[in-house]
Amino acid sequence: MSAAPGRFIALEGGEGVGKSTQGRMLAEALRARGLEVVTTREPGGTAGAEAIRTMLLTTDGEGWGARAEALLFAAARADHVEKLIRPAIARGAWVICDRFVDSSRAYQGGGGGLSDTDVLDLHRIGSEGLLPDLTVLLTVRPEVSAQRLAMRDGGAGDRIESRGAPYHARVAEAFRAFAAQDPDRFAVIDAEGSPADVHSRIMARIAGFLT
Numbered sequence: 001m002s003a004a005p006g007r008f009i010a011l012e013g014g015e016g017v018g019k020s021t022q023g024r025m026l027a028e029a030l031r032a033r034g035l036e037v038v039t040t041r042e043p044g045g046t047a048g049a050e051a052i053r054t055m056l057l058t059t060d061g062e063g064w065g066a067r068a069e070a071l072l073f074a075a076a077r078a079d080h081v082e083k084l085i086r087p088a089i090a091r092g093a094w095v096i097c098d099r100f101v102d103s104s105r106a107y108q109g110g111g112g113g114l115s116d117t118d119v120l121d122l123h124r125i126g127s128e129g130l131l132p133d134l135t136v137l138l139t140v141r142p143e144v145s146a147q148r149l150a151m152r153d154g155g156a157g158d159r160i161e162s163r164g165a166p167y168h169a170r171v172a173e174a175f176r177a178f179a180a181q182d183p184d185r186f187a188v189i190d191a192e193g194s195p196a197d198v199h200s201r202i203m204a205r206i207a208g209f210l211t
């Protein structure tokens, strides 16, 4: 009998919607079933990608133009995919990634103005176009995420989180559009309500991968 296949699940959405919380809960639920689970995040997940994360998100210095920013995210992702994500999937692990290429499409594309074709070209070159088996898009009303962020860290955001409401509205709209274009890959989950409620909604969408 061949080993169960590895799976690649990405959690996506705007700032403070609960991706990290749900990633932890999902990992715990899958480990309880005896599965190997690798949790990781973007930008980051490898030493090189974490170094790029610091360059991208700390508020020192003059910041990056939209194209340089997109290239840096793609470079971080290339290292992450090559060194951590592909090897984990190949040995049969479940990879749960807090953000992946759809964040680049939504932030650098929808928010920053790059075309979706350009963002996907960078992903093709950097990561051979790897896509998650399932992208869980968590959605909440902006006032709910603002309240969660205020409770978590007083709303003190990093360089990208601190961009204004119009930028984040474009990001949210881009995520919605990508999910509508690709309903087989995206599961859009209402992320309002308790963490346990949201977790149950996610587990219901993951069920097909567990049989």
Ligand SMILES: Nc1ncnc2c1ncn2[C@@H]1O[C@H](COP(=O)(O)OP(=O)(O)OP(=O)(O)O)[C@@H](O)[C@H]1O
Residues within 6 Å of the ligand: 014, 015, 016, 017, 018, 019, 020, 021, 022, 148, 149, 151, 152, 191, 192, 193, 194, 195, 196, 198
């Ligand atoms: N369903 C929920 N109800 C209430 N609070 C929540 C819920 N889920 C997460 N939180 C809280 O909201 C805050 C943001 O959650 P979390 O850090 O998981 O979001 P995130 O999407 O990973 O954020 P970021 O975009 O900054 O990475 C945390 O303080 C967390 O404890």
Ligand SMILES: Cc1cn([C@H]2C[C@H](O)[C@@H](COP(=O)(O)O)O2)c(=O)[nH]c1=O
Residues within 6 Å of the ligand: 015, 041, 042, 043, 057, 073, 099, 100, 101, 102, 103, 104, 105, 107, 108, 160, 161
């Ligand atoms: C992967 C990725 C991320 N971003 C942005 C989104 C957030 O503002 C930060 C990451 O911070 P988090 O607290 O870990 O969510 O980076 C982006 O603009 N493009 C991307 O590809």
